[in-house]
Amino acid sequence: MKILVGLKRVIDYNVRVQVKPDGSGVVTDGVKMSINPFDEIALEEALRIKEAGHAEEVIVASIGPSAAQQQLRTGLAMGADRAVLVVADEEVQPLTAARVFHKLAEKEGPGLVILGKQAIDDDSSQTGQMVAALWDRPQATFASKLELNGQTATVTREVDAGLETIEVDLPAVVTTDLRLNEPRFVKLPDIMKAKKKPLDEMPLADLGVESGNFISTSAYAPPAQRQRGVMVEDVDGLLTALKEKGLI
Amino acid sequence: MSKTLIIAEHNGSQLNASTAKSMTCAAQIGHDVDLVVFADQPDAIAAEAAGLAGVSRVFTVTTSDNQCFLAAALAPMIVSLAADYSHVLAPSTTFGKDLLPRVAALLGVAQISDIMAVKGPHEFERPIYAGNAIVTVSVPADSKVVGTVRTASFAAAAGGGSAAVEAASPAGEAPSHTRYVGLAGSASERPDLQSAPKVVSGGRALASEENFEIIYKLADTLGAGVGASRAAVDAGYVPNDMQVGQTGKIIAPDLYVAIGISGAIQHLTGIKDAGTIVAINKDAEAPIFEVADIGLVGDLFNIVPELTEKLG
Ligand SMILES: Cc1cc2nc3c(=O)[nH]c(=O)nc-3n(C[C@H](O)[C@H](O)[C@H](O)COP(=O)(O)OP(=O)(O)OC[C@H]3O[C@@H](n4cnc5c(N)ncnc54)[C@H](O)[C@@H]3O)c2cc1C
Ligand SMILES: Nc1ncnc2c1ncn2[C@@H]1O[C@H](COP(=O)(O)O)[C@@H](O)[C@H]1O
Numbered sequence: 073m074k075i076l077v078g079l080k081r082v083i084d085y086n087v088r089v090q091v092k093p094d095g096s097g098v099v100t101d102g103v104k105m106s107i108n109p110f111d112e113i114a115l116e117e118a119l120r121i122k123e124a125g126h127a128e129e130v131i132v133a134s135i136g137p138s139a140a141q142q143q144l145r146t147g148l149a150m151g152a153d154r155a156v157l158v159v160a161d162e163e164v165q166p167l168t169a170a171r172v173f174h175k176l177a178e179k180e181g182p183g184l185v186i187l188g189k190q191a192i193d194d195d196s197s198q199t200g201q202m203v204a205a206l207w208d209r210p211q212a213t214f215a216s217k218l219e220l221n222g223q224t225a226t227v228t229r230e231v232d233a234g235l236e237t238i239e240v241d242l243p244a245v246v247t248t249d250l251r252l253n254e255p256r257f258v259k260l261p262d263i264m265k266a267k268k269k270p271l272d273e274m275p276l277a278d279l280g281v282e283s284g285n286f287i288s289t290s291a292y293a294p295p296a297q298r299q300r301g302v303m304v305e306d307v308d309g310l311l312t313a314l315k316e317k318g319l320i
Numbered sequence: 321m322s323k324t325l326i327i328a329e330h331n332g333s334q335l336n337a338s339t340a341k342s343m344t345c346a347a348q349i350g351h352d353v354d355l356v357v358f359a360d361q362p363d364a365i366a367a368e369a370a371g372l373a374g375v376s377r378v379f380t381v382t383t384s385d386n387q388c389f390l391a392a393a394l395a396p397m398i399v400s401l402a403a404d405y406s407h408v409l410a411p412s413t414t415f416g417k418d419l420l421p422r423v424a425a426l427l428g429v430a431q432i433s434d435i436m437a438v439k440g441p442h443e444f445e446r447p448i449y450a451g452n453a454i455v456t457v458s459v460p461a462d463s464k465v466v467g468t469v470r471t472a473s474f475a476a477a478a479g480g481g482s483a484a485v486e487a488a489s490p491a492g493e494a495p496s497h498t499r500y501v502g503l504a505g506s507a508s509e510r511p512d513l514q515s516a517p518k519v520v521s522g523g524r525a526l527a528s529e530e531n532f533e534i535i536y537k538l539a540d541t542l543g544a545g546v547g548a549s550r551a552a553v554d555a556g557y558v559p560n561d562m563q564v565g566q567t568g569k570i571i572a573p574d575l576y577v578a579i580g581i582s583g584a585i586q587h588l589t590g591i592k593d594a595g596t597i598v599a600i601n602k603d604a605e606a607p608i609f610e611v612a613d614i615g616l617v618g619d620l621f622n623i624v625p626e627l628t629e630k631l632g
Pocket of ligand 2: 078081108111133135136164166187188189191192194195196198200
């Protein structure tokens with residue numbers, strides 16, 4: 073079985089993202105870029121499945137600027153076998169990304185496509201579900217546990233009401249939640265080895281997928297800021313403040 | 321054909337509060353609003369839905385084997401119902417987030433996630449980058465709008481409605497490739513975190529499941545729901561359904577009490593719309609104090625029991 077994993081290049085989660093003063097976008101110059109944290113978890117899961125003998129090959133794929141090579145190289149250093157970079161210089165919205173993953177899934181025939189539950193830049197949480205729809209296969213989103221049993225998988229999902237379990241036939245699309253695993257750190261020798269692993273680049277236009285970029289963005293604004301309030305000295309002060317606001 | 325269809329969310333027997341909030345968003349779009357309830361036993365849920373002010377019609381679709389919780393089973397039916405609608409909405413809860421992108425992809429349209437304000441029938445505001453930026457987005461006027469509603473941004477629709485309820489059996493076969501196995505919930509007697517007017521949350525500082533007891537005691541004294549930071553959930557002090565934040569629940573209670581929580585950006589995303597934020601933390605420099613309306617610096621293990629006692 074092959075496993076296809078999505079690695080999106082996003083602004084690192086530690087960066088406090090700021091809107092440009094003219095409202096035309098967010099500040100990206102000189103900002104640290106990383107693999108979307110949920111995608112690292114996706115790759116870690118794929119590697120563990122391979123190491124347990126249930127998969128032969130792990131392919132990482134990214135759709136984005138040439139610079140996304142960095143994130144794919146990191147993925148190869150973590151242990152992926154090969155990488156595919158679909159080069160797109162403009163923004164890639166979830167429906168477009170899903171059409172690309174669908175195309176790759178048809179070409180590679182993976183038993184599992186593992187994506188993050190959301191990209192922490194657009195916070196859309198759509199791509200995995202869309203790939204599953206286009207591919208006409210099961211989806212198991214927000215996974216915190218994944219068990220393979222031959223031709224099926226049992227997946228525990230983090231839902232608002234608790235932990236839901238579903239069973240899906242393979243091939244299937246899984247999207248990862250934070251508690252699925254803790255991704256490994258990359259070791260220096262692995263970075264050297266990764267340089268020799270194959271990384272194929274192709275322009276988005278060559279894949280022949282229809283663009284799904286239907287959303288246009290007219291303005292970026294900073295969120296309404298909450299004001300720093302009052303500090304109280306002790307519990308009695310807190311009780312007085314709460315009473316004044318009519319909260320107790 | 322300017323009409324809105326809302327996919328109702330429920331737990332198998334009762335309507336979820338997120339549905340009434342989605343109704344408020346739909347009302348702002350301005351068209352007639354119908355609701356559809358997919359459930360193994362839809363009647364009681366539909367009766368509740370029919371009482372929401374502003375709903376024109378409620379459709380019931382009877383499912384089996386809990387397929388009403390499976391996106392793969394519902395999406396084809398929603399696609400056939402959608403032929404009569406310009407807008408399809410669901411709450412941006414794990415239910416709606418799982419379901420609606422599958423519908424959008426089958427319809428070949430984009431989805432607008434986490435609608436926080438309606439600027440026009442095809443123009444909306446939504447948060448990106450964990451709420452660090454708010455964007456105004458639009459889809460072409462001739463395109464169907466498929467969107468999830470950020471429930472913390474909308475008040476619940478009032479009751480008092482009396483919509484007609486009709487059974488429907490939309491085309492669209494449920495695939496056999498996905499099967500529902502079960503739900504392990506924490507079945508708490510406490511107010512629901514997502515709709516409670518008061519919420520008390522604990523963080524990593526609680527240091528154990530046993531210590532979290534002081535948070536529950538305070539919450540019970542206040543009649544509050546209980547939440548937690550990701551660190552507290554990851555450490556196993558509390559179950560996952562209590563996580564508040566970017567990747568947990570986005571809530572808007574009148575009162576939010578953050579105890580031993582540092583105030584990481586991903587946590588703050590979940591509480592931006594709270595009425596009053598109270599922070600209790602031993603570190604006067606903790607970022608939570610930058611957003612707190614009332615702050616108290618000190619050791620939670622002294623403060624919380626004293627607070628509970630004085631409130632009791
Ligand atoms: C992709 C991603 C998504 C995330 N999503 C979420 C999310 O949805 N929700 C979320 O909460 N986090 C989320 N996080 C994690 C987030 O970045 C923080 O790590 C987390 O919120 C920290 O939890 P905490 O405040 O409980 O712990 P800490 O940051 O360790 O803070 C503990 C606080 O307790 C205080 N303290 C310690 N002892 C005491 C005492 N005795 N009395 C009083 N105060 C004390 C300390 O001063 C400190 O401020 C996410 C992270 C990533 C990367
Ligand atoms: N441009 C992209 N390149 C690689 N993976 C992507 C891309 N866009 C989305 N994904 C995958 O889809 C997941 C969900 O993204 P989103 O729907 O944008 O929140 C991400 O965590 C990635 O795994």
